[in-house]
Amino acid sequence: MKLTLLGAPGAGKGTQAERLSALLHIPAVSTGNILRAAVKNNTPIGQQAKAYMDSGKLVPDEIIIDIVVERLLEPDCSNGYILDGMPRTVLQAEALETAGVQLDAVISLVVSDETIMKRMSGRRVCEACGSSYHMDAMPPKRQGICDLCGANLVRRQDDEPETVKARLAVYHQETEPLIQYYSERRLLKNVTAHATIEEDTREILRLIRQSE
Numbered sequence: 001m002k003l004t005l006l007g008a009p010g011a012g013k014g015t016q017a018e019r020l021s022a023l024l025h026i027p028a029v030s031t032g033n034i035l036r037a038a039v040k041n042n043t044p045i046g047q048q049a050k051a052y053m054d055s056g057k058l059v060p061d062e063i064i065i066d067i068v069v070e071r072l073l074e075p076d077c078s079n080g081y082i083l084d085g086m087p088r089t090v091l092q093a094e095a096l097e098t099a100g101v102q103l104d105a106v107i108s109l110v111v112s113d114e115t116i117m118k119r120m121s122g123r124r125v126c127e128a129c130g131s132s133y134h135m136d137a138m139p140p141k142r143q144g145i146c147d148l149c150g151a152n153l154v155r156r157q158d159d160e161p162e163t164v165k166a167r168l169a170v171y172h173q174e175t176e177p178l179i180q181y182y183s184e185r186r187l188l189k190n191v192t193a194h195a196t197i198e199e200d201t202r203e204i205l206r207l208i209r210q211s212e
């Protein structure tokens, strides 16, 4: 099963990708996590990406495409994967197709901008492994500590309200056209935000079973 999750920042892509990864036994490939690790390790890609990320802009397509295509060739991706945060532009979607990536389904997580702004204030991520939490909707077992690896949870720099607004604008302009793109290819499945994270996961599983 090869999936991608589309949605505004804070729509729940990372959370759902991690849950689906555990349930379907295929890796979640998060471009945001890959880039944050590159920034943290101060690699050449990290140095190029940092300013874009901090200001809420997209990292240039050519950087992202190479990283993702290389990652998908690794052995753990041979039975499928869940892309989280990729593609984010029509050009990236076309590049995936050119690289021979054929997605089975594209899940669009539909959440209003207003809900996003509220949600983002409670979001925290693990500074070591990148797992995501929410202070109300998905708190860690011990406050401020990652359940999976025990490292500290922090607020992402790009989750500050002004940057979230910029990221929403980028989403509407650059990423939303993918809804039509994948709809035309009959791959799109819409999931409107439910009351709980678990309900969203159940709905995604129901929808992807239809495309098997």
Ligand code: AMP
Pocket (backbone or CB within 6 Å): 009, 031, 032, 033, 035, 052, 053, 054, 056, 057, 058, 059, 060, 061, 064, 084, 085, 086, 087, 088, 089, 092, 158, 167
């Ligand atoms: P995310 O964790 O998915 O919200 O990504 C965080 C940031 O990483 C984004 O705001 C972008 O700056 C960058 N990024 C992640 N994925 C992509 C992508 N596919 N194309 C361009 N930039 C990306």
